[in-house]
Amino acid sequence: xxxxxxxxxxxxxxxxxxxxxxxxxxxxxxxxxxxxxxxxxxxxxxxxxxxxxxxxxxxxxxxxxxxxxxxxxxxxxxxxxxxxxxxxxxxxxxxxxxxxxxxxxxxxxxxx
Amino acid sequence: xxxxxxxxxxxxxxxxxxxxxxxxxxxxxxxxxxxxxxxxxxxxxxxxxxxxxxxxxxxxxxxxxxxxxxxxxxxxxxxxxxxxxxxxxxxxxxxxxxxxxxxxxxxxxxxxxxxxxx
Numbered sequence: 498x499x500x501x502x503x504x505x506x507x508x509x510x511x512x513x514x515x516x517x518x519x520x521x522x523x524x525x526x527x528x529x530x531x532x533x534x535x536x537x538x539x540x541x542x543x544x545x546x547x548x549x550x551x552x553x554x555x556x557x558x559x560x561x562x563x564x565x566x567x568x569x570x571x572x573x574x575x576x577x578x579x580x581x582x583x584x585x586x587x588x589x590x591x592x593x594x595x596x597x598x599x600x601x602x603x604x605x606x607x608x609x
Numbered sequence: 610x611x612x613x614x615x616x617x618x619x620x621x622x623x624x625x626x627x628x629x630x631x632x633x634x635x636x637x638x639x640x641x642x643x644x645x646x647x648x649x650x651x652x653x654x655x656x657x658x659x660x661x662x663x664x665x666x667x668x669x670x671x672x673x674x675x676x677x678x679x680x681x682x683x684x685x686x687x688x689x690x691x692x693x694x695x696x697x698x699x700x701x702x703x704x705x706x707x708x709x710x711x712x713x714x715x716x717x718x719x720x721x722x723x724x725x726x727x
Contacts, residue, residue: 530714539613539700539717540654555714585652596642596661596704598715600654 499524501601503588508606510582518573518604520588527593529571533557534585534603543586546571547593575606582608612636613703613718620723622691629676630686630721632701638662641705643684644715645675648698657699660684691725698722 501522510516520529528547532540542555546565560579565571571590575582585605589598614633622628634643645657660668660675668675676685688695701718 537719539719540702540715541717542714545714587652587654589654596659597644597656599656600646603652605652 501588501590501599503586503601503604506602506604508604510606510608512608513577515577516575516582516606518575518586518588518606520571520573520601521569522571522588522590522599522601523569524590524592524599525568526590526599527568528591529565530589530598531555531561531563531571531573532587532589534587540587543573582606612716613701615701615718615721617721618719620721622688622695622723622725624693624725624727625690627687627689628691628723630688630699630701630723632684632686632718634682634684634701634703636682636703636705638705641703642713643675643677644702644704645673645684645686646700646702647695648700648720650697654700658686688723693725693727696723696725 504519530545531543534540541557543561544563546552552563552565562574587603588601591598612635616631641662643660647655658668658670658673658675660677667677672689674687698720700720702715704713
């Protein structure tokens with residue numbers, strides 16, 4: 498089945514450690530996105546990528562980094578510079594020229 | 610200023626009744642799109658319905674319809690015959706014209722929590 502996978506679903510890390518969240522899609526979509534969601538809040542855009550080897554900062558990129566070496570994959574690294582990394586992270590993708598974004602199941606990151 | 614406003618933090622509806630979730634937006638673009646997504650407690654965002662700014666007819670998808678009032682800049686979601694499984698967070702989002710990077714990002718509201726009572 499086509500879709501977006503994010504792993505793991507729950508992730509715990511110690512403060513000061515970098516952590517990488519996985520996002521893979523087999524929908525052959527061009528664009529991919531990373532969002533952060535805090536309790537009672539909407540989605541805030543961290544990074545997005547329209548094509549391989551290219552990506553742009555979103556509204557809250559500080560403390561995060563991404564790569565887009567393959568069309569199917571868009572991993573997000575939460576660095577130790579991110580002041581408050583505990584949140585729910587959602588990955589999305591869409592086909593160029595189409596409307597809706599499709600989402601993965603999300604990763605809930607807790608930094609202890 | 611908020612570009613997408615959802616004024617109802619929480620709503621209750623009786624099973625089998627209809628419910629309207631409000632969304633107003635602010636844009637100076639002529640071409641834009643409006644989306645509604647559902648987020649159940651599992652966390653995944655599920656696309657429900659889309660309305661383009663040039664669409665003359667209100668969008669419908671099964672039990673979901675979008676009441677698009679362009680002059681008022683509102684795009685309310687109507688759920689008919691509510692079911693228990695409709696209990697979730699509902700988000701309105703807007704895609705404006707292309708930005709400098711030729712990308713169409715989504716701008717999100719803060720959501721409305723809907724509870725369907727049996």
